[in-house]
Amino acid sequence: MTALLRSRRTHGRAVFLLIGFVGLVVLPAVMSEFRLGLLAKYLCFAIVAVGIDLAWGYGGMLTLGQGLFFGLGGYAMGMFLKLQEAGPDGLPDFMSYNGLEKVPAFWQPFRHAWFALPAVLLIPMGVAAGLGALVFRQRIRGAYFAILTQALAAAFVILLIGQQGYTAGTNGLTNMKTMFGYDLNDPTNQRNVYLAVAVCLAIVYLVARQLVHSRYGRLLIAVRDGEDRVRFLGYNPTVVKVLAFTVSAGMAGLAGALFVPVVGIMSPAALGIVPSLELLIGVAVGGRATLVGAIGGTVLVNYAKTGLSEHFASGWLYFQGALFILVVAFAPKGLAGIRDVIRRRAPAPDMPMTIEPANVLEAVG
Amino acid sequence: MTTLLEVRDLEVVFDGFRAIDNLDLTVAEGEVRFLIGPNGAGKTTLIDVVTGLTSPAGGTVTFAGQSLLGLPEHKIVRLGVGRTFQTASVFEQLTVVENLDLAANFRQPLRALLRRRKGVSDAVDAALTTVGLVDQADRLAEVLSHGQKQWLEIGMLLVQDPHLLLLDEPVAGMSKEERTRTGELLHEIARTRTVVVVEHDMEFLRRFANCVTVMHEGSVLCEGTVAEVQADERVQEVYLGRSRDKRSTAEVG
Numbered sequence: 270m271t272a273l274l275r276s277r278r279t280h281g282r283a284v285f286l287l288i289g290f291v292g293l294v295v296l297p298a299v300m301s302e303f304r305l306g307l308l309a310k311y312l313c314f315a316i317v318a319v320g321i322d323l324a325w326g327y328g329g330m331l332t333l334g335q336g337l338f339f340g341l342g343g344y345a346m347g348m349f350l351k352l353q354e355a356g357p358d359g360l361p362d363f364m365s366y367n368g369l370e371k372v373p374a375f376w377q378p379f380r381h382a383w384f385a386l387p388a389v390l391l392i393p394m395g396v397a398a399g400l401g402a403l404v405f406r407q408r409i410r411g412a413y414f415a416i417l418t419q420a421l422a423a424a425f426v427i428l429l430i431g432q433q434g435y436t437a438g439t440n441g442l443t444n445m446k447t448m449f450g451y452d453l454n455d456p457t458n459q460r461n462v463y464l465a466v467a468v469c470l471a472i473v474y475l476v477a478r479q480l481v482h483s484r485y486g487r488l489l490i491a492v493r494d495g496e497d498r499v500r501f502l503g504y505n506p507t508v509v510k511v512l513a514f515t516v517s518a519g520m521a522g523l524a525g526a527l528f529v530p531v532v533g534i535m536s537p538a539a540l541g542i543v544p545s546l547e548l549l550i551g552v553a554v555g556g557r558a559t560l561v562g563a564i565g566g567t568v569l570v571n572y573a574k575t576g577l578s579e580h581f582a583s584g585w586l587y588f589q590g591a592l593f594i595l596v597v598a599f600a601p602k603g604l605a606g607i608r609d610v611i612r613r614r615a616p617a618p619d620m621p622m623t624i625e626p627a628n629v630l631e632a633v634g
Numbered sequence: 635m636t637t638l639l640e641v642r643d644l645e646v647v648f649d650g651f652r653a654i655d656n657l658d659l660t661v662a663e664g665e666v667r668f669l670i671g672p673n674g675a676g677k678t679t680l681i682d683v684v685t686g687l688t689s690p691a692g693g694t695v696t697f698a699g700q701s702l703l704g705l706p707e708h709k710i711v712r713l714g715v716g717r718t719f720q721t722a723s724v725f726e727q728l729t730v731v732e733n734l735d736l737a738a739n740f741r742q743p744l745r746a747l748l749r750r751r752k753g754v755s756d757a758v759d760a761a762l763t764t765v766g767l768v769d770q771a772d773r774l775a776e777v778l779s780h781g782q783k784q785w786l787e788i789g790m791l792l793v794q795d796p797h798l799l800l801l802d803e804p805v806a807g808m809s810k811e812e813r814t815r816t817g818e819l820l821h822e823i824a825r826t827r828t829v830v831v832v833e834h835d836m837e838f839l840r841r842f843a844n845c846v847t848v849m850h851e852g853s854v855l856c857e858g859t860v861a862e863v864q865a866d867e868r869v870q871e872v873y874l875g876r877s878r879d880k881r882s883t884a885e886v887g
């Protein structure tokens with residue numbers, strides 16, 4: 270058994286290194302600038318998906334509002350870039366259009382990299398921790414939790430659109446051309462941004478993997494399958510859930526921040542109910558509670574989306590709806606589930622299914 | 635004998651229905667107490683109150699001198715009160731060892747839980763042997779038989795080493811052999827702990843019970859040895875008046 274585990278682990282490590290090599294060396298060399306940019310965008314979504322998988326796949330928290338955390342991270346990064354471009358005395362472009370005369374106080378700290386970069390993680394995580402503590406302690410879960418998170422994402426979008434002078438409204442933060450003085454339109458720099466995204470995804474994957482395989486990961490599954498039972502083991506499920514939800518929010522925030530240099534825009538259109546749902550679909554398609562499934566599913570769904578909408582403009586929405594229904598109805602475990610079914614076809618090692626009473630007494634002595 | 639669990643004047647009301655009505659119960663340290671009574675007598679509800687799942691409308695519940703009322707479930711567990719459920723509830727998507735390991739580590743801080751499990755701890759190993767699940771250690775709990783799940787649940791209690799165990803119908807739905815096996819397990823557990831067992835299987839009772847409390851319609855009807863309880867007229871009325879098939883078991887012995 271341990272030998273089998275060890276060989277599986279070495280095997281897993283080899284696959285990880287191979288994918289890393291392809292992702293970091295081969296793809297940037299062979300893909301066009303445009304295609305690489307698309308892939309970078311999908312990998313950002315995949316980072317969110319890993320977080321959703323932690324919260325939903327492993328923890329049973331159906332979070333329909335990851336757009337909120339994605340947006341918090343994205344806007345933190347966007348504000349930093351806008352202020353960098355405006356310079357120490359300048360005003361970001363949209364503020365002058367909106368008649369502001371100076372940079373608002375809550376923007377000021379985002380001038381500094383030492384504040385803005387950690388904020389990309391810490392603001393979404395802080396919001397999630399506070400929200401989680403409140404909501405999970407009240408034992409709000411299931412559909413109520415799902416609707417609550419969705420409503421929050423929607424409210425966030427409304428807030429962004431309403432406060433045009435401070436947030437650039439519907440247009441969002443645009444025209445971000447440089448980062449730390451580097452031109453973001455330069456192909457080499459774009460490739461470096463892609464590499465940064467890919468490395469972040471790898472780190473996020475490893476963090477999630479460690480969490481999932483630790484005792485905490487087992488506990489998270491236990492909370493998903495029997496929250497009330499977990500209490501009678503002496504654990505407080507609220508703490509368990511808050512941690513997973515907070516980590517998932519941090520991942521969404523990081524992804525949002527990376528999204529900004531990849532795409533050059535951060536706007537409410539990327540954050541509302543529909544984008545939040547789209548983030549979830551990849552996880553459902555790839556397979557809940559498998560990290561690789563969440564990443565693969567997300568990349569796949571996004572390629573399908575781009576491919577389909579290049580050919581039929583509005584076809585994607587219908588396809589997406591149908592896909593979601595199909596997965597929920599016929600493959601609740603997603604692609605990973607289908608893989609498991611195929612694997613299980615192989616003859617299983619011969620093991621006694623039930624234990625004879627005689628054996629029991631013998632074992633007890 | 636020192637008192638470990640003391641329930642006084644307990645009242646539990648569900649939407650105007652008195653599930654528990656003025657109930658008193660005292661369990662001494664080291665005792666094995668059987669709790670019987672017809673369906674709906676309030677046995678499960680009593681366990682629910684002691685373990686923090688249900689809050690009573692009135693009365694007191696004291697464990698080792700400390701009031702349990704108002705404490706959240708996990709804190710009561712941490713004080714040393716463990717329970718099982720009428721329908722075996724183990725984590726089906728975890729293996730047998732993982733179930734036991736989670737139970738064994740409940741006093742660890744969250745930080746320590748972030749590490750992977752390395753091998754099987756001695757306590758978990760001992761519990762595996764005690765409940766006879768050594769051969770199923772690495773299998774998912776979902777493939778266990780009903781009886782094995784009950785044993786796993788008892789094993790999860792054992793590794794937590796509670797002072798007081800509350801077992802809700804641990805042999806319901808078990809085969810004859812499984813019942814015998816569970817009885818032996820109970821004996822073993824009870825050597826060093828205080829146990830309250832809800833069970834109305836008469837044969838099981840005769841073999842393993844010393845002191846029995848009979849509940850009826852939310853209060854205690856009588857208390858005594860198996861023989862005393864069986865001889866009690868009110869108990870016969872409660873059981874015999876309700877179902878004929880209980881008569882045969884109640885009359886024998």
Ligand SMILES: Nc1ncnc2c1ncn2[C@@H]1O[C@H](COP(=O)(O)OP(=O)(O)O)[C@@H](O)[C@H]1O
Nearest residue numbers: 648649653671672673674675676677678679680
């Ligand atoms: N959550 C609840 N809501 C309403 N009634 C309940 C609830 N739980 C138990 N009851 C009622 O309380 C009475 C006692 O139930 P219970 O404690 O489960 O009995 P026992 O375990 O002795 O069979 C029953 O009449 C049952 O219907």
Ligand SMILES: [Mg+2]
Nearest residue numbers: 677678679720
């Ligand atoms: Mg009951």
